[in-house]
Amino acid sequence: MYRCRQVVSQCSSTIKSNLGHGRQRYAGESTTKRFGSDHGYNKTPTIRPPTLNEMPTPKGSWATEYSRQQSKYNMHLAAGVGFTAFTLFVGYQSGSFYLNYEPDVKNMKINVLSHEQVRERAAAAASAVPEDSGPEVVVAAVEESAPVEVVAPAVEESAPVEVVAPAVEESAPVEVVAPSVVEDASPEAAEEVAPPVVEEVTLVAVPDVETVAEPSGDQKGPSDQSEVVAPVTAIVGDLPVHIPYLLIGAGTSSFAAFRAIKSRDPKAKVLVIGEENHLPYMRPPLSKELWFSDDPEVSNKLKFKQWNGKERSLFFEQDEFYCSPAELVAKENGGVSVVRGHRVVKLDIVGRKAELDDGRSITYDKCLIATGGKPKSLPSLSSAPENVQEHVTLFRNIDDFRRLESISRQVKSITIIGGGFLGSELACALGRRAKTSGLEVLQVFPEDGNMGKVLPKYLSQWTTEKVIGEGVQVLPKTHVQGATMEDDKVVLTLQDGQKIKTDHVVVAVGLDANTDLAIASGLEIDPNFGGYRVNAELEARSNVWVAGDAACFYDIKLGRRRVEHHDHAVVSGRLAGENMTGAGKPYWHQSMFWSDLGPHVGYEAIGIVDSSLETMAVFAKSTAADTPKAVVEATGEGVRSETENAATEQSSMKGSSKLHAPVQGEHYGKGIVFYTRNDVVVGMVLWNVFNKIPVARRILKEGLTTDKLAEAAKLFDLHE
Numbered sequence: 001m002y003r004c005r006q007v008v009s010q011c012s013s014t015i016k017s018n019l020g021h022g023r024q025r026y027a028g029e030s031t032t033k034r035f036g037s038d039h040g041y042n043k044t045p046t047i048r049p050p051t052l053n054e055m056p057t058p059k060g061s062w063a064t065e066y067s068r069q070q071s072k073y074n075m076h077l078a079a080g081v082g083f084t085a086f087t088l089f090v091g092y093q094s095g096s097f098y099l100n101y102e103p104d105v106k107n108m109k110i111n112v113l114s115h116e117q118v119r120e121r122a123a124a125a126a127s128a129v130p131e132d133s134g135p136e137v138v139v140a141a142v143e144e145s146a147p148v149e150v151v152a153p154a155v156e157e158s159a160p161v162e163v164v165a166p167a168v169e170e171s172a173p174v175e176v177v178a179p180s181v182v183e184d185a186s187p188e189a190a191e192e193v194a195p196p197v198v199e200e201v202t203l204v205a206v207p208d209v210e211t212v213a214e215p216s217g218d219q220k221g222p223s224d225q226s227e228v229v230a231p232v233t234a235i236v237g238d239l240p241v242h243i244p245y246l247l248i249g250a251g252t253s254s255f256a257a258f259r260a261i262k263s264r265d266p267k268a269k270v271l272v273i274g275e276e277n278h279l280p281y282m283r284p285p286l287s288k289e290l291w292f293s294d295d296p297e298v299s300n301k302l303k304f305k306q307w308n309g310k311e312r313s314l315f316f317e318q319d320e321f322y323c324s325p326a327e328l329v330a331k332e333n334g335g336v337s338v339v340r341g342h343r344v345v346k347l348d349i350v351g352r353k354a355e356l357d358d359g360r361s362i363t364y365d366k367c368l369i370a371t372g373g374k375p376k377s378l379p380s381l382s383s384a385p386e387n388v389q390e391h392v393t394l395f396r397n398i399d400d401f402r403r404l405e406s407i408s409r410q411v412k413s414i415t416i417i418g419g420g421f422l423g424s425e426l427a428c429a430l431g432r433r434a435k436t437s438g439l440e441v442l443q444v445f446p447e448d449g450n451m452g453k454v455l456p457k458y459l460s461q462w463t464t465e466k467v468i469g470e471g472v473q474v475l476p477k478t479h480v481q482g483a484t485m486e487d488d489k490v491v492l493t494l495q496d497g498q499k500i501k502t503d504h505v506v507v508a509v510g511l512d513a514n515t516d517l518a519i520a521s522g523l524e525i526d527p528n529f530g531g532y533r534v535n536a537e538l539e540a541r542s543n544v545w546v547a548g549d550a551a552c553f554y555d556i557k558l559g560r561r562r563v564e565h566h567d568h569a570v571v572s573g574r575l576a577g578e579n580m581t582g583a584g585k586p587y588w589h590q591s592m593f594w595s596d597l598g599p600h601v602g603y604e605a606i607g608i609v610d611s612s613l614e615t616m617a618v619f620a621k622s623t624a625a626d627t628p629k630a631v632v633e634a635t636g637e638g639v640r641s642e643t644e645n646a647a648t649e650q651s652s653m654k655g656s657s658k659l660h661a662p663v664q665g666e667h668y669g670k671g672i673v674f675y676t677r678n679d680v681v682v683g684m685v686l687w688n689v690f691n692k693i694p695v696a697r698r699i700l701k702e703g704l705t706t707d708k709l710a711e712a713a714k715l716f717d718l719h720e
Helices: 002-009 013-032 062-094 115-127 135-145 187-192 252-264 398-408 421-437 457-469 517-521 566-580 629-634 637-651 693-702 706-716
Strands: 174-177 198-201 242-248 269-274 303-305 311-313 335-340 344-348 353-356 361-369 373-375 392-394 413-417 440-444 473-475 480-486 489-494 499-502 504-507 511-513 539-541 544-546 551-555 559-561 592-596 602-607 614-620 670-677 680-687
Touching: 242 252, 252 269, 252 361, 252 566, 344 517, 361 566, 392 398, 398 413, 398 421, 398 504, 413 421, 413 499, 421 440, 421 457, 421 592, 440 499, 457 473, 489 504, 544 566, 566 592, 592 693, 602 693, 614 706, 670 706, 680 693, 680 706, 693 706
Parallel strands: 242 269, 242 361, 269 335, 361 544, 392 504, 413 440, 413 504, 440 473
Antiparallel strands: 174 198, 303 311, 344 353, 353 361, 373 511, 480 489, 489 499, 539 544, 551 559, 592 602, 602 680, 614 670, 670 680
16 A cells, blocks of 8 residues: 555646545445445546546657666676676585586495394294285385395305405495395295395405406306496506597697697697607708707707797797696696607597507597608609618708708718708708808709799799809709719719719608508598698598698688698698687688798798799899898808898899889899789789788788789888
């Protein structure tokens, strides 16, 4: 009633008068005419309901009022749900409550009866049943008097059963008792029933071993007895039996993958199996910065200077970052472990099992193949006598760098076969050392100039002149046809009949994707590009991904490709790791690569850069800042001054900011080379232009046509 008065008090005076008038009239008429002859109310005057103009209205429209009330309700609901979720999370993390789906074996209590107690209870139950009762009554009485839950088959009393179980805290002895089921109603029949057998169960602490030892002959029960076995451990030797994430290959792609996995799954357990005896490391410095170090212990320390001049290790992480495979299983917060010196020889895709070269096997949930590539050789060298092959290095890894670095300090001549990225970088690095040590460095390749398969002919020939300036004797347009040994030197016979005597030969003619797992595991190899054929998500089969040099992926802009560069290894490994945790992302990133040929020449590239494609370029003057900074800083103060002098001389060269055909004798200080296919830009080389790859990547993404290249060249600010 009080609430009603409040509502009435809030109404307007007109409404209150109408309500009051109606109430009085209703009360008066109901008392005077309720039991009258007409049993009704006086028809005049009638009660007039309030109009809409007299009713209270909210501020604003009805829709606005409804929206406000709904928003308020939603806010209260969201706050309530959020508070409830936060309370549950805090309670669970603090241990106030937990979810347990397993039985509490430690606190489980089982009634234990001796033989005599069972006989007494059976006899008492039988005697308590009337003689005219049926067997069902006797059985019910026995069950009520001796409630035992665990039924065990009858065995001889002299053969106790020992149950092997993990070590638990001391508690009351646990014994298993089997009840006697009486099928006859008579006391005599009850006496003839065989008494149940008491089986003594002993909890035995078992160490963490591979399997539980079989009990001895005097401990074994009958063949139909149930066996209780402790859970099998997760370690076989020094390897886990099962791992959630298995990474095959210990290179850059694997490192990027397990960092991505740990970022999305912080408690992930990752096992890396690598064929080399080294932790994951980066390969580019092996042919670049490491050769410009003045430290005689560089091959042992494996440290180099970055672009900013700071020294860093060749390895991505130090030993402390990783744990042993045996420790990985027990780590509550997960971790990363590396198995070195082994390789996976077969994958069971359906059973999710990997077999190692030593016969061991391991099961997995998700697997990444990042086996990289194997350096190619030449038929003339691979078929040469064994004493020749002892003087040949297929340059690829740390061991190759250490061997070649040591040889370069002992011999008088080294010949490098190959004019691509790796061969040209090694030639320039060894050429600079030759200036101070008297080492003779030769480079042999079939192209017209250095990196002739990548750069336009005019730029390749200009680059060759720079390589010669680094102290390298270049022999283009020829290849090796044979090799023999003579006076402890390798004699190389060239295509034109010329013979070269050298102390050591370095082969740098490219890579073949390492696809040894393909045949044994039933994986598909791309017939055109090589490598494991994967989809846009880098998945070769269900729960098997491939990244790095070994992946032949579908580029949504440039079609199917296989890339052999550091940036691609990082990006593809990261994407594969994310997809292994359920991201489901396609590979769309345009990776870049770079090469430094001494202090004067360096470039970055992106997309498809093939000298067989049509190219258009724009060049301008270069300055001291337009040189590979990492190489300049790595050479020291004396060499740096020489680099600055050379850059100063280049600054006086005639520059150009317009697209034009190359001119004989033109110098190329810095510039942009556009590679086109069907009048669309598919690749770019940034010649002595650094930190502009994002601009180039945007041009490729937009599919710029040749009629817009003049405007695109302005985006690189060549005249800054």
